[in-house]
Amino acid sequence: MSPRFPLNGSPDGGEPHAPGGQPVTPLVETAGTAGRHRVTFLWRARSEDEQAVVLINTLTDRDRHAGDISGHVMHRTPGDDMLRLTYELDADLRASYQILPCAEIPGTDRDSWLRVMMTALPDPGNPVRIPGSHGRNPSSLLELPGAPAQPYRDRRPGVPEGRVHESGTAGRRVWVYTPPGHGASGDGPGRGAAGPYPVLVLLDGDVWAGRIAPTMDNLIAEGRIPPMAVLLPDAVDRPTRLREMACHEPFVRHLAGELLPWAVREWGVTDDPALTVVAGQSFGGLTASYAAFTAPERFGNVLSQSGSYWWSDEDPEWLTRRYERVPRLPVRFHVEAGRLEWMLLEENRRFAEMLAAKGYEVTFTEYNGGHDPACWLGGLAGGLTGLAAGWL
Known part of the structure; x- marks a missing residue:
């Protein structure tokens, strides 16, 4: 979790510092309002x-969409x-953030903001x-004391580890997570496996392959889910992603008709739609739902x-x-959204x-x-646990 300090938390009454003199940030203290915290961000200016x-x-x-980021x-x-800035925020907030050092405050138009997104930096005082x-710099993690726990996020000592393999099919790079013991006695990726394994198809695989x-290891070790495989297809690039993740039937047919049959042959995964989850975030969440709509005979669960x-x-x-116009399909759903997602929360509720x-x-x-990716990893664990509850 992110470091948390009161504003006067160092022995000399000033701000605590990381090695090299950089303050440890953000600084957090209880606000006067119940259920709120004061959060102070710091940046050491490199010039006047x-x-x-x-x-x-x-x-x-x-606020950028409203035209005012002052x-x-x-x-x-x-x-x-x-330089410093203090907010008063709800005590259960979890968010990623960056800092943009600049000679002048950027504009709020779309092109200016795209440049901001590509140049903003993580907080040097926050190690998390x-x-x-998609070419952007890392972000820093802000977790206030009341944020819901994400107990499965980080690697635990002594937990058996699965493997992530880089592979490919039909001209697309795919990463494959295999659980501990998968293929242990065989001479190929799927040979010797104890499957067939339940399978999660997690879109934007280039984002998730390293995370x-x-x-998965922690969920399996705790018995929250059965040993299962994860297929992580590459989004390729931004133009390809924007095309394929917008209810694009050829992409869904690739997932159902090429990716999954390949994984059945090569990686020992199930061909049972009831034990198959398709998951995604943002346009990936839309595409996961569209995949089940288009190919319910292959995707029985949506996250x-x-x-x-x-x-x-x-x-x-x-x-x-x-979905509203057709008879109910044999598909189960876990849907989640953030209360601060002002552009799509109501649409998620209606869906x-x-x-x-x-x-x-x-x-x-x-x-x-x-x-926010800061929220999605924890939510992914919770949603997958719920969908797989009857599989153990």
């Missing part, structure tokens, strides 16, 4: 002219080279990092996080209405309510956070 902006996932972006600009302490994706193994159910601009909430009204088995979870 340098300014800085705190980019808290969702909070800053919401509330996120850090201010200089008189007689010091330190979240890997960047998913500890969570959608922050799904982009607003899609599309020409026909808003297209997929929600498609889950529609499923429930049609008789689907669906759980819907809201958390205090945004459209």
Whole structure:
């Protein structure tokens, strides 16, 4: 978890410091309002002219859409080279954030913000990092004391470890997580396995390939899920992702007709849709739900996080209405979204309510956070545990 210190937490009454003189940040103290904390971010300016902006996932972006990010600009302490900014935030917030050092405050138009997203930096005083994706720098992790636990996130000593293999099929790079003991007695990736194994197809595999193994290992070791494999198809690049993750039937047919049969042959996974989960975040959550709509004979479980159910601009909430118009499919759902996801929370609520009204088995979870990888890893563990509860 992120370091937490009171504002006057060091022995000399000043701020605590990391090696090299950088303050350990963010600084957290109880606010006067019940259920809130004061959180102070610090940045040591490298010149007299340098300014800085705190980019808290969702909070800053919401104000950016409103055209005013002045509330996120850090201010200089008189007689010091330190810039600082204090927020009062709910005590159960979990969020990723970055800091943007700049000579002048950036504009709020889309092109300016795309440049901000590619150049903002992690907090040098916070050692807890979240890997960047699609060419972006890493982010730092803010976890306030009341944030829900993510007990399966980090590697635990002594827990048997599965393996992540880099492979490919049909011209696409795919990473494959195999649980401890998979293929132990064989001479190939799927030979000697004790399967067939339940399988999770986790979209945006390039983002998750380096992060998913500890969570799977811990869940399996605790008996929360059975030993299962994870297929992690590469999103390739941004243009490909934007095309394939927008209810694109050829991509779903690739997953159902090429990726999964390949994994059955080569990695010992099941071909039972009831033991197959497709999962994704943002457009990946939309695509996971579309995959089950298009190929319910192959995808019997959907784990959608922050799904982009607003899609599309020409026909808003297209997929929600498609589900509403057809008889109930043999698919189970776990849907979750952050209460700070002001651009898609209502759409996620309506999607889950529609499923429930049609008789689907669906759980819907809201958390205090945004459209944020800091929240998704913990939510992935919880959603997968719920969907796999009857498989043990």
